[in-house]
Structures are given as structure tokens and as C-alpha cells.
Amino acid sequence: MSEDITSLRSVPGIGEKMAKRFIEHFGSESLALEAILRADIAGISQVEGVGQRYAISLVHDIRSRAEGVDISDFLKTREALDVYDRLLELIADFAHTTYARDKLHMFIPYPSKRSDIIMQMRSSVSGYMETAKLLADDKEIVSMLTKVKPLNLRHTVPKVRDRVIVTADQDTFEYSRGRFGYGLDVQLAGSLSEFVDISRGYSYVTAANDTYMSFDLPEEINPEFVPDITQTEDWEIIPEKEIIAFSKNLGSLQCAIGIVRLLRSKGISFMDAVPDGDLEELASTLSLIDTDGNIIKGTDEEVDRLRYVIENLDPCVTDALKDANSKFDECLVKSEFTLGGQDMLKVMKGSMELKDLLGKKLHTSYHSVMKECMTAICSDLSLENKETLFIDSLFPEEIGHPVEIDREQLSSFRQHLERKVLKRQLEHKREVARVLSSYLEVVRSMVREVLDFDVGFAIGCFAMAHNLEMPDIVEGPGIGFDKGRNLFIASRHGDVVPIDYSLGKNSYGPDADSSRVILLSGVNSGGKTSMLELIAQSLILTHMGFPVPASSSEVSLSDGLYYFAKSKGTLDAGAFETTLTEFAVVADDSAKIVLADELESITEPGASAKIIAGILEVLTGNEESMSVFVSHLSELILENTTCNIRVDGIEASGLDADLNLIVDRSPRYNYVAKSTPELIVERLSKKTSGREQAFYEKLKKKFH
């Protein structure tokens, strides 16, 4: 967008301190720059000390550098800017992400000298409108969009505690510690016994050279030998590091993939550089992990079985033991012992121990109870053959009461299981990390594009919800429309009376009338201000390249919009002077549109009429300009000028049954409409009673 912006320091307004904060927030200078150049206002707003306002002005600065125009080039007054802001708020209601809501600020109205951008925008926005027609009612896409957040790639990998890299070589040790020390213990083993001792403290050992490969290691130590650790990929040693970028953004990524799939299924081309096959591989790999980066249940039956055994080992052994003890108790209660004469003699002679005799007697019942208990544990936990040996070794050969199991054996069985599960999980994690690491760039651009899709989609949904149509751009100056609807009224009340109106050159106006300077007269509350607002909305949207709230329309491009809203009450001398100074700017000969609402309130009516007449004369002299002045003083103004100024009028024809004014909201051309305050007085007299009513009746008579 801006070739001269290559570092944060070359961004206007970013000093050293701020640059640091940007880097801290986004993780690197290039990511921070990318956010600025992509106008990620939402992201920039979150940088410490940067609010939304600053973020908007920052991206506006950069945009205006690239495009050579500023927002104030077209929006010449505060009130014009207000209308633009309110329009943006309306559009923002259709955004599904904070990113899009904020990025809408990038769309500004352009003066006619940048009609190239306006035309480009019109073509993009027409595309957004097509997309919205296809998708706006699709609840699935809306629900997925709301869950897509900008990728968060700033997370520290929690240190893995149960794996270790051990090496006998000092250089390998230093290298491994430097490269992997942040996430894994790295230890130097000077001897075989040190190697064995260190290894015993971890569930998984990576031997970072093959020094100890030829040695006989204890059975439980079963390291993975990596002859040259410098040749390994990150995902092999710490797969968690590769996975975390995905697991921490899992929800967003899954929704983003869902959106890409859905768009493609509707025939909308999206991220064409990523083939369907890649997208599916990414999706299926992501479906294997949870938000903590662990391999989810159901991925591998063996891992699930081992996890189940680990979880249930203790309670299962405790229950079985309890059961065995109570069965053994029962046996004891039922057991009786009769000593035969021969045995008595042997005991007496000392050639036989009474203890052995008793042991023999109990042996069968003890062992059958213990056997039952072991079988119960093995079947409850669905243990495999080799694992049942561990269970056998839990029960002492010697009879004891109550029966106690060998706790050390139990814990070494648990360690055996944990090692096994860890090894298998590591294999899965490595495979997942290998696949995912190749997709990092793809997911970054996918999330970016999906978020940017929401920007256009919001505009399209807004256009669709309000039935907006692209205006025809005509040679002007002129604006004309059929069934125009003030968007502020429509969004507030839902209901709005459509208006037909025209001024200047276009095909909507009265026959052969292309008056450019108009006085709009009319009844109080007839809709004059709303009419001006509607013209301002249509002009601003047209100059943004957006559609307008009319069933059809023609608009010419101009250099700037001057909108002066109604001032509150008569101004004092200072404020009057300021207002006149503001109006002085309309005197240049640029192609401009001036909309002014009841300017007469700046001073007393006689003087106001003269001033307005003077301003209108200046505007009439400028062939490139057009203007609408709302005024209750049209007749007085006409008396003060010889210029040919068209007066249009919005008139009320009476009161309806609910005492509301019956108004034809579309102005009549070449018609001075009465302000008809008498209708308001009449309404008040009908709505009140007693003394109050008598008062209004008295006022009413004054109009006859």
C-alpha cells in the first residue's frame, strides 16, 4: 500500500517508545507493520497506550499518504463528518467481528479527482452485495464468523517436565540447551550411571548422541537415540511448540476453515492458492488436538485404553482388595482346624511347625481369593497379557491378614503405563506438529482473509438490509432519485416514507429543469431536515463507491460536501461572525455541494434573508456547484435577489384522525410551501381542553 513504509519508524507518528510497544504487542516488527498496512484498527487499538481513535488516525494517515487524499477533502464540515460517522455506525451493526467493525473506518468518501478509487470501490462493493444476497440469511456462516478472531501468536510454550535430552558431549549439551532449553530439560551425563540416574527421573529420554547405545541399560530405561541433534526439526523435539500456535487459536481456525468450505460450496472463489485437499488435511489434523495442544480422546484406541487404566488403576485395586479381604475374612470364619494324632506327635517332636500346618490349611483358600481378586482387576481394566504380570506381583505370596499389596510394584506399574502412553502420544504429537508446521503461513493468511471477508460482507449485508442500489454516476452537477429513504429514520423507526427528488442535471427532475441552487420551504416537521440528511447520505455513500438508499438514482461526482446543520437559536455576534466565516469557504469555484438547514436563525429574519440571498448568488455563479438551503424565509430571500433560484416545498394538507400532519414528504417543485404553523396550533387546540384550549383557539383565529 505504501512503498516508503518499510519499518515502524517510517510510520508517521510512531516514535521509538511506541515502536517498542507495537513490537511487544504483535510479536515482531514485520507483524506490527503488516497490521498497520492492512489497517487492522482493532489490533492496533490494543497496543498499550493506543486507543481506537489513534489507531484510526494512524491508518488514515498512511492511507492518505498512499492515495493523496484525506477524509476532510470531501467532508468539508463537522456536520458532514457527523453524517459519515453515523453511516459508518449503521454499517458497523452488520459486522460480525470487531476487526471488521473497526476496519470499516478505512472506507471514506473521495472527491471527484479520485474517481478512479470510487469506481474501483463500486466494483468491489457490487461484489460484496452479490455475496450478501447469497449468504446473508445463512445462519451457519454468521455464527462461524462471529467466532473468528485475529490469530494470537504470542504464547509461551509451557516447559515439558517429563521429557529430557541427555548427552555425554559438552558441545551437544550447549547446542541442545541453547536450542531447546526453553521447553525441555537438557542434561549432561558424564558416565553411564549418571545417564541411568538422570533417565530414571523422566518418562521419556532423548539421548542426543549414541555414546550409551551399546551399553546394557536397565529394562525401564529405553531412550530414543538421536545421533545428530543438529539435524532434527523443531517439531521432532518439541512438537508442543509448533502445535501451540494452532491449539490456542483452535476455535477461530476451525470456524475460518468452515467459512472457506462454505464459500467454496456456494461457488465463491476464496483463497484459491490453497487447494481443497490441503484444507481438508489441515482440518483433519486440527481435529486431533484440543485447545491445550493435547491429542484428543478417540484418536488412538491404545492411548485411550492406557489412559483409562492409569485413571482407574488405584480405585480398581482398592475395591478389589477390599473385596478380597472380606472374602478372606469369610473363609477364616468358616475355617476349622482338626489336628490328627500323627501330626500332633510331629509338632510335639519339633519335626513339624504348627505354623506350616496352619499355612498349608489356609493356603488354598488364600490363593483362590487372591486369584479371584487379580482376575477382577485385570478384566475390569482390560489389561494385556504382559500387564497382568504386574498385577500378579502386587500380591504377597505369604499369607497376611488383612491382605496388603506391594505399593512399590503398583507405582512402577503406573510408571510403566505412563511411559507407554507418553511415547505413543509423542509419536502423535510429532506427526500433528509436522503437518501443522507446514500450514502456519496458510492459516495466517486464511484468518486474515476471512476477517477481511467480513468487512465486505458487512457492507453487503448493510446494503441488502436497506435495499440500497448503486447510483448511476452522471455528468453534473446534479443528484436525482426515486424512492429515496433517509437511513437514519429507517434504522430508528423501521418505517420511512420514500421520497422522489432531484436538483441539477439528471433525468429525474421536472421537465428541462436543471436548477442547481434550491430553496426548500415547507411545513414545520414536514421532513426538510430529513430531506437534507438523505441528500447528504446519498452523496457521501456515492463518493465512497457505495450504494445509496433509493430504488434508483443519478449522482454526479463533486469535490466536496458542505453540510451546515440547523443552529440552535439566534447566535450572538461572535458566533454569527464565525458562521459567516465558515460560509466564506463556499465562495471558491470548486465543484461543491452545499446543504444548509435554516441558516436564518443566525440573526434576525430580515438580515438573514439578505445574507442567504447573497450566498445563493455566489453559488449560482459557480457552474460546478449545487446547493439546497432549507428556509422558512424563501419569499423574503427571493425579494433580496434577482438570481433565478428554484423554490421547492413540502406541504401539509391538514391533520389526520390521530391529529398527525398529513404531509407529502416529496417536495413539490417550483412551489413555495407554507410553513402552516396554524395546523400545529389547531392540533394543540384539539388535544387540550379548558383554559389551555381557549388559548390555542385565540391563536388560531389570528390566522384567519
Ligand SMILES: Nc1ncnc2c1ncn2[C@@H]1O[C@H](COP(=O)(O)OP(=O)(O)OP(=O)(O)O)[C@@H](O)[C@H]1O
Ligand atoms: N420521509 C419520511 N418518512 C417518515 N418520517 C419522516 C420522513 N421525513 C421526516 N420524517 C419524520 O418527521 C419528523 C420531522 O422531520 P424533520 O425534522 O426532517 O422536519 P423539518 O421539516 O425539518 O421540521 P422543522 O421545520 O420543524 O425543522 C421527524 O420525526 C422525522 O423522523
